[in-house]
Every structure is written in structure tokens, then in C-alpha cells.
Amino acid sequence: MAIRKLLIANRGEIAVRIIRAARDLGIATVQVHSKADKDSLAVRLADEAVDIGPPQAAKSYLNQAAILAAAQSTGADAIHPGYGFLAENAEFAAAVEAAGMIFVGPTAQSIRLMGDKVAAREAAASAGVPTVPGSQGRLESAEAAFALVEKTGFPVMIKAAAGGGGRGIRIARSAEEFHHLMPQAQAEALAAFGDGGLYVEKLVEGARHIEVQVLGDGRDVIHCFERECSLQRRRQKVWEEAPSPSLTQAVREKLCTSAVALAKAVNYRGAGTLEYLYDDRTGEFYFLEMNTRIQVEHPVTEMVTGIDLVREMIRIAGGEPLRIRQDEVRVSGHSIEVRINAEDPARNFLPNPGTVNALGVPGGDGVRFDSMLYQGYTVPPFYDSLLGKLIVHDKDRPSAIRRLERALAELSVEGIFTTKPLHQALARDADVQAGRFHTAWLEPWLESHAAALATAQPPSAVKVAP
């Protein structure tokens, strides 16, 4: 059944992105919004808008009943959850289908399977995908965990089975630390997630974060190659690129083949991402987790492959089979995305909502700006700080970095501090230019470059709210 009217159960730049993809397919759009988002760009662009509640996400964007009621009252036949909020909520996916509508994403069963970190590791192992050495399943006792880490060696990470987004992770570097941290981790997992189940993994230090984009239709799966997202602050990605500057062709082939094997093993439907740790000293990669949704950084894959991932996931949800064969997916050139957040790098990334008095948007060949901004827009304080993403594409990585610098110089967001100066400094950094980094590289770099960042964005450039 082809989708005729799509409801977007999200906000910000991804809501805008989904509306554009739907419109390109001739599909009508309904934007649900909180009271704080009534003037958002997504609401302005959508064919219809429905108020679903107060500013607090728990009372609006996470309010399943209000979203389902909005879909029914507007006659929407499908719901796109975007990322975050309800995107990986199996109960919501099931409720959408039970209400006779299409959930633009995988089945509730796939979400549930991949959302349980232990079950996902088990699925990976049985599909022949390497995982970080550690517990094969959840550990119920500290004794069982210790017997295991004596085999893997230190350092190890203790993770909550029900955790995610870096929450509930502890690092033990010795047996003594392990005995000290294990009971804490158990108590915290129980309190935070209602589930004291833990698992233990060897910590691969100096590893890179590489992820593989897949598209499936429930039968076939293809990959759209990899992205590297090693530049992270507090486990949040700030700069992403495709292809990875660190993979050899042989490893790339093995990595992408493993991602397809795992996605096929779970009959994956829609757009998904398999995240890996990659140790470029040994050439070994390890599956971390699968994200069963579109990701923030999907545009870099779109730029190098020419595939509109959001449009494809909507088509698949409407019942079409995959239209692209694996041998038709080719990488051309290099793409980089940087996240433009409402945060001040000079003041420890202090969040910084406010009104955009003037906006200068970069343009020209190979430049794309996916954002929720317009001149005069007031960024509300209630949601995350992502304002938009600046994406560039060029024939190779050095050219893409130069083009990024050019585009950043053209970008001006007046009225609020943004992370633009951070990206300008990164683009000029010799290690970044050489692709020499890993997931723990950025935080010490921020400390050693604090002075330079502090003067990068003079307050006079920004009208500070009274």
C-alpha cells in the first residue's frame, strides 16, 4: 500500500528533512508539534500541523496516544518517527500498526531484538559478525563476570544490558577496580533502567567509530558503505564523514559484508546502521550495536552514493521492494558533515537557545545545509541543541575539508553562539587533516585548545539575551 499522507512524529532538522523527502515523492505531510514548536520550520513547511501538547517532550513528542490521535484525525496512513523520541520504541511501532497505519521503520520485533544489547550481540555472533571479546550474554552475578574478565584481560567496560547512549558504562582497569565497580553498576542499572542485567566487554583503547549504513526491504539487504564518526564529545558525534579515511579496501569489504549478513539474519526492513569499533593498528573490527532508524549523519552517505535514504525508507515502508542492487551502490568522492549546535565552545559548550536575528546560509556546488533555522526563529530551550548540519562533498578528502572551511566561513547564525568555531578549528588541525584520530581524541584536544576556542567567537558578534 503506497503511502498518501505521512505524519512526522519528530521535530527540528530531521522533521524538515522528512517533509522534503515526502514532498519529493508526492506524499502529503502532517507535522505534530508541541506548543513550543508552533513556529518551527517543520510546521511552516508541512501541509497540516497538529498541536500535541506542552513543551516537555514527555507530554508531547513522547505522548503516543496524542500522536496516534493526531494521525487518525488527519487521516494519515503512515508515521515517520525520525531519530530519538519514539524512533526505537517497539511498543510505539506495534501501536502504529495495530491502529492500521504504517510505521516507517523496521518491525517492532527487530527494534526489540536490536534494542537489547545482549540479544544483539548474540544475533551478531550467530551471523558470524565479530563482537568485542566479553560476555556472551547477560551476567547475573559478579562471580561469573569476574571469571570472564580474567580471560579477556583488563581494561574492561561494564555496561547495563538495558542501557544506551553511553549511559551506565563503567571502566575497570584492574581486578580491584572491577570488584569495586561491579556492585555499583548493578545497583545503578536496576535504578536507571529497572533491569540489573549487565554485560562486560574488553575496552579497545584508541579505537575508531565506524558504522555501516544498510537498507532492507524485509527480504533483501544492501549496504551503502561506511561512515566514520570518531570525533566525539561526551559520546556525542560532532563531525562525521564518508568514506572513512582509515579503512583499507579489504577491511571495508569485510566490514560491509558483515553488516549485510547481520541485517539479513534479522530480515531487516528500512534504513539501519550497524556501529563498529575499528582498531586501525590491527585491522580488527567489532560490532557494537545496531540503530534501527535513520541517523543524524545519514547525509554524508547520501552525498557519496547519490541515494536518498529517507526517500528509500518511505518507499520501502509503502511496500516497494528495494530498487537498488548492491553492485549499483558506488562511492564517489568524499563527504563531511559537521553539527551546528546551539552551544558555546568558549564556555564549555553551554547550551544557548535564543533568537536568530540574521542567518547566512552557505551555498554553491557540493554544499548542503540541513537545518531547522530561518531568520527571526527563536530556538526553544526544551530540546537538544542541534540546529542543523553543514554537509560538504568534493572529489577527495583534502578538497572536502577546504570546501568545508569555505562553507563555514559563509555560515552566519547571528543572535546565538554555535559550534561553528569548533569546526573551523578542527578543519585547520593537522591531525584532522591527516585523519589521525580516534573516539577519545577530541576531548583532550578541546582542553589543549580551550584558549583558542575562547576567543574564536567574540561576544560582539552575538546579541546576548538580556
Added chain:
Amino acid sequence: MATQQIFSPLPGIFYRKPAPDKPVYKNDGDVVVESDTIGLIEVMKSFNEVKAGAAGKIVRFLAENEDAVMAGQPIAEIDV
């Protein structure tokens, strides 16, 4: 004794407790010192403490737990 107001330093969501399952920081009638935390403001997913800012006795809270507040909005009255 003069009555003053404590203002929210930031726009966001106001919380009266450090965590959903914890008791409130302060009750109406509590005596506070300048550096006491009386609540949290969540702005763009980061949490910032609101201090009493003066020694005295809290008369009453003007904002409820989980209210959306604007920067400069009064959130409590205090007798100093």
C-alpha cells in the same frame, strides 16, 4: 524582613527535585543560605542548578515541578 523573588537564570524546564524519585530540594517555609540549591533548570538536555542567591526563608514557590519557565521568570519568593 523584605520579600524578594528568585528568578530563573535560564529558559527551560524547572525541577524542584534532583531526580524524580528524590525529595524536593526545598519546601515552602524552609530557611536557606545564599549558596543553597533550590531547583534545577533543564536547558537543551543539560541541567543547571538554581541557587537561593540570598539568605532567608522561602515564602512559597511560584513555579511548579516540571513547569516550562522563561529566563528572568520568578520561581520563588523569599523573605530576607
